[in-house]
Amino acid sequence: MAVLSASTLLLLLQDAVRVGTLVALLLLARGVLWLAHMMVIAPPFDPLRKLPGPDAPALQNHFREVMDPNISPDTHHDWVGRYGKMFRFHGFGRHDYRLMAFDFRALSHILNSPIYEKPWQTRTFIARLLGRGVFSMEGEEHKIQRRVIAPAFSTSSVKAMAPIFFQKAEELRDRWLALIHTSSTSPTAVQQQQPIPSTNKAGQSVIDISHWVARATFDVIGLAGFDYHFHALQDESEDVYLAYRKMFNVQDKGPGLKAIVSLFFPIINTLFPDDGLRTTKESLRTINEAGKRLVANKKAAILAEKASAQDIDDKDILSLLIKQNLSEESSKRLSDVELLDQLSTFLFAGSDSTALSISWCLHLLSLNPEMQTRLREEIASLSIASPTGASPTGGALKADCIPDSGFAETFSPLPAPPTHPSSTIPSDSSAAHCDAIDALPFLDAVVRETLRLCPPVHGIIRVATQDDLIPVSSTVHMRDGRVLSQDEHIKIKKGSYIHVPIEGLNFSEDVWGKDARAFNPERWTALPASARHPGLAGVMTFSFGPHSCPGWKFTILEMKIFIASILPHFVFSPAEGVEIRKFNAILTRPYVKDHWDEGTKLPITVTPYCG
Structure with a gap:
């Protein structure tokens, strides 16, 4: 019996081995057929193949040609000149035809139609980092x-968040004044903080603007978004x-390569975790635990407020979000997990993208001193005082000339920030100051021109x-000699990818003129008809349609308040021997x-302004 x-x-x-071998052969055959279909059979029937x-x-x-910002402007200019406003290029090889659109009629159709969605690879990648928030969702x-x-x-x-913008802008100003003061008294200590070796002259310092603004x-997003203090x-x-x-x-x-392949085969991350993956998982765990709390x-506080009939005027985004969510029909409410995912999304979009926009703005102003001076003078023309009760926003403050500027022999350490900064600023003063800054025409032009030249998102x-x-x-002009007129359409098949070159559209000479790559805020005083397209804020930076950036007003107002609060106190100039590139x-x-x-x-050379 044992035998x-x-x-x-x-x-x-033996039967199991045979079955396993058969399954493996079937999977291999399916893979080969899929590969053959993708690379050999399908491409000749792809309508995009006929495009120039x-x-x-x-x-x-x-x-690289279309996504590396150091070469993509030349690529876009060259291809539009040779092939027109609608053309195809190759994605993962010659078989992968992708459409690139510079035609605003086509873009309006693509960005407003429910037919076109973010690719599942993009949504998966975003969801890994930010959860199932508004940036990674589609459909209902x-x-x-x-x-x-x-x-x-x-x-x-x-606008109700403006007091927080003002306070953090002025706190940043004071930190820079402190840094410059330290560089004058202890240059070595400051040089250790710089990205590259640099020599600070008396009364100035090379400061990594992007790090400090971030x-x-x-x-800002901690307080304005969640009433949370990161300090x-x-x-x-x-x-x-x-x-x-x-x-x-x-x-x-x-x-x-591993990260790209793992999008298609997630098991790779499980079998072969690396330090980057472990760091990301650990970081997400910390962020999610804090977010849940x-x-x-x-x-709980909002529900208690309702139960006690109190009227607590919480203006942070999370409070507004929860209140709006509770007012929705139960079938249309977001779960706590979904609310947490929105929190992660706002943390990313509300901090890094805005920080980059402010940083690029200061960089462009450092390269254009005459425009920097003009903007400083416009800000100085405001007669209204700072809403925080500190020094005036205008040029009356001489950062290194008056004792209470934070940069003098009587310099003293910064006081601890208040527990609730927004409560220290009178709302009526903040509103008046916010409106005055928001109405400055040249500041508005500088902000929009920065967003045009330096969009945080290169393309979608x-x-x-x-x-x-x-x-x-x-x-x-099709490759077979046919010419599609304005009354005709381009055929596209299910599964085809469309690249929307945000930077390319913002740099287009057909839209902005021959000086499209130049920093010229003056263009916004008289935009040509070609530039009056439906992009939010007048540029494609925030896109348009159902997937446009919901926080574009937040970004623009925060940018304006930071620039208006900082520029009167400093002169920005390029750091010697430093060339800034993009990635x-x-x-x-x-x-x-x-x-x-x-x-x-x-890094930018920052000198206190003493006009």
């Missing part, structure tokens, strides 16, 4: 989330702040979820040429 049992087991094992565009060898792609879920978060980003809600905007400007030690920075320092290195506490991708016909506003890592970030391994850096 029979052993024989039976042997036969069963650059060619490439079988396994070559054009991703996306509509519900947009409806719930909309009141938090209305004009009145954003700390300030992180504080990043004072001390970079708070757990959530550190977790966030560690996680995005990993992402700043860009997706390697924030959502639970805020929700959409995928067709079904076959479609895309209308065009200009002729398209893409989710957002378009600055780095010092030949120092890419040091990550995001934007």
Whole structure:
């Protein structure tokens, strides 16, 4: 019986091996067929194949040409000149035809139609970092989330956050004055903080603007978004702040081959975890645990407020979000997990993207001293005093000339920030000051021109979820000699990718004129008809349609208040011997040429203004 049992087991094992081998062969055959279909069979029938565009060898792609901000402006200019406003290029090899659109009629169709969604690869990547928030959702879920978060980003809600913008801008100003004072008394200590060796002259310092502004905007979104104090400007030690920075320092290195492949085969991350993946998981755990506490506490406080009939005027985004969510029908409410995902989304979009925009603005002003002077004088023309009760915003403050400026022989350490900064600023004073700054025409032009030249997001991708016909506003010369007129359409098949080149559209000479790549705020006083397209704020930076950036008003007002609060006190000029370049890592970030391994850096020479 034992021998029979052993024989039976042997036969069963042999059968299992045969079945396993058969399954493996079937999977291999399916993989080969899929590969053959993708690379050989399908491409000849792809309608995009007939469009004009650059060619490439079988396994070559054009991703670097269209996504590296150091060469993409020349690529876009060259391709539009050769192929027109609608053309195709190669994605992952010659078989992968992708559409690139510079035609605003086509873009309006693509960005407003429910047929076109973010690719699942993009949504998966975003969801890994930020959860299932408004940036990673599509369809009905996306509509519900947009409806719930909309009141938090209305004009009145954003203006109610202005006191926090003012306070953190002035706190940043004081930190820079302190840094310059330290550089005058202890140059070596300051040089150790710089991204590259630099010599600070008396009364000035080379400051990594991007690092400091990011700390300030992180504080802003903590208070304005969740009524949470990171105190990043004072001390970079708070757990959530550190977790966030560690996680995005990993992402700043860009997706390697393993990260790209793992999108298609997630098991790779389980089988072969690396230090970057472990850091990201640990950081997400810290952020999510803190977020759960924030959502639970805020929700409990709001429910208690309702039960006791109190009227607590919470203006932070999370409070507004929870209140709006509770007012929705139960079937359309967001769960606590979904609220947490919105928190993670706001933390990212409300800090880094705005910080980059402010940093790029100061960089452009440093390169254009005459415009910097003009803007400083416009800000100085305001007669209204700072809403914090500190020195006037205008040029009356001579940062290194008066004892109470924070930069004098009587310099003293900064006081601890108040527990509730917004409560220290009279709302009527803040509103008046906010409106006065928001109405400054040249400041508005400088902000919009910065967003045009330095969009935080270099480009976006959409995928067709079904076959479609895309209308065009200009002729398209097909590869077979046919010419599509304005009354015809471009055919696109289900699964095709469309690249929307935000930077390319913002740099287009057809839209902005021959000086499209020049920093020229004056253009906003008389925009040509070609530049009056439907992009929010007049540029494609925030996109348009159902997936446009919901926080664009927040970003613009925060930028204006920071620039208006800082510029009167400093002169910005390029750091000697430093060339600033751009790189893409989710957002378009600055780095010092030949120092890419040091990550995001934007050193600028900062001198206290004494007009």
